[in-house]
Amino acid sequence: MNTNESREMYLEVIYRLEQANGVVRSIDIAKEFGYTKPSISRAMGILKKNGYITHSPYGDVSLTEKGREKAVQVYRSHQLLTEFFIKVLNLDPKTAEDDACKIEHVISPKALNAIENHLKK
Structure with a gap:
């Protein structure tokens, strides 16, 4: 890490x-x-x-x-990624959580916004 x-x-x-x-x-x-x-x-x-x-x-x-600003950013990334992995990719919650935890630190704001927009559809 x-x-x-x-x-x-x-x-x-x-x-x-x-x-x-x-x-x-x-x-x-x-x-x-x-x-x-x-x-x-x-x-x-x-x-x-x-x-x-x-x-x-x-x-x-x-x-x-x-x-707090940084914590909220990371928390938001984690939540969006987890939701995306479960709802869109049909991953089980444990895998979704684990993978979100790994990716939340490296994903770009642009990719995260795209995921958020996709989830709003």
Whole structure:
């Protein structure tokens, strides 16, 4: 996994957890990924340094405007791709989810818009 993909995965997970629970803690992210707390702490430090999150000493994590913008973009890509794979390509939900997770990081905005327009028909 490259650095951009890793960053996007973390941001998407933080966004999903925030939507579901309101408050996100480092331990929630660790559970989601199955990673150790020190691994999550390192990743949160990098995301904070790059302006994507705020991270309190107590473990609370919040997306900044920059982080939320990127997280929503990745989440939207994931949702559209999953829907396309299921509805148009008749893939099973598990395969659709897995493949969407891989492709969401590299698909162009033009291709994503074409998929969205196709799904609206």
